[in-house]
Amino acid sequence: MTLSLPQSLIKGLNARSRNGGGAIDSLVAAAIAAYLDRPLHTLFQVSTSRSLVAGKYAGAITCEKLLEHGDFGLGTFAGLHGEMIIVDGHIFRIEGSGAIFEALPTDEAPFATVTRFDPAVDVTLPAMASFDDLKTHLDTFRRTDNLFYAIRLDGVFKTIRTRAVCAPAPGATLLDAAKTQHEFEFTDCKGTLIGIYSPIFSGAISVPGYHIHYLSDDRTQGGHLLELKTGQVRLRVQELEDFHIALPENEEFLKADLSRDTSNDLDKAESGH
Ligand SMILES: [Zn+2]
Structure with missing residues (x-):
């Protein structure tokens, strides 16, 4: 054309x-x-999960720029200073202390995944007893394991267990950082789960499988989802067949050795507690 x-x-x-x-x-x-x-069904990602596992936490994009690529997503902040969740075009920082703030436009992210949320599925799910139970339900709304999906759940959660990373000492790997993360357990709360499903084949650049962050409606509770029990929840799902990745051009990334397969470390850091 x-x-x-x-x-x-x-x-x-x-x-x-x-x-x-x-x-x-x-x-x-x-x-x-x-x-x-x-809306374009594009998932926009900054940097790779493997560089995060290797301890490369320098900021690669500002929050202001990130929002130009979507209104929905998750990630982390420069220096691994808290978990990031993007809900309805607002970026929140969930600190290791548990405190939650709306991010400043100038705050930076070393790794983040965003999209313009345009769900094709909008259904009500029954109460679910565990994260595994939730995954089984979510699987039925994907026609393939080989595309990316954006997932949003809203409703009441009977219990929800999350973690938030604490900014580690310089040079610490993601696995080191995971050892000092803080965990939180909330009961009978209302909120939103924002998740991305990434295909297993994308493990060197993405977090494979379901990667989900939580934020309560009153913006006081949140974190990276570890476990949950739900009440009735609204589920929305969007299929994403277009994946764009922006690689950092900072010295830290350019000089990093990213040749090692770190999928085991990533799995431990993401699900470990
Ligand atoms: Zn996370």
Whole structure:
């Protein structure tokens, strides 16, 4: 497809692209999608899970920029300073102490995954007794193991166990950091779970399987989901067939040795407690 555009628009596009707006193709696609009110089913990720496991926590993108790529997602903050959850276009930081703040536009993330949430599934699920039980239900709403999915659950949780990372000493790997994380247990609470399902084959760059973060409706409780018992909950699911990854250009990332398969460490750090 070839388009003729006025010179002024071409200049504007080039300028935006040079100033960190990304490739011209994706700028044009995003502009047309916004004009037609057709969200792109794109998952945008910054950096890789493997560099996080290797202890590379330097900020690679600001929260302000992250929100240009979506209104839904999860990740962590520079220095591994808390868990990130993005709900309805707002980014929250869940600190190791358990305190929760809305992130500043200038706060930075070393790793994050976002999308513009446009669910095709919207159903009510019955009460579930465990995370495994929830996974079994979620599996029935995926037609394949080989695409990414955005998952949102809203409702009442009988119990919910989360963790939040504490900023570790420089040089600590993700597994070291996981040893000093804090765990929280909440009962009879109302809130939102934001999750991404990533295919197993994407394990070097993503967190394979279901990766879910929690935030209560009153914004006082949250974290990376470890276990739960639910009441009746609303489930929304979006299939994502387009995956974009932005790799950091900072020295830390460029010089990191990311050749080792660290999937066992990642699994322990994400599910360990
Ligand atoms: Zn997490």
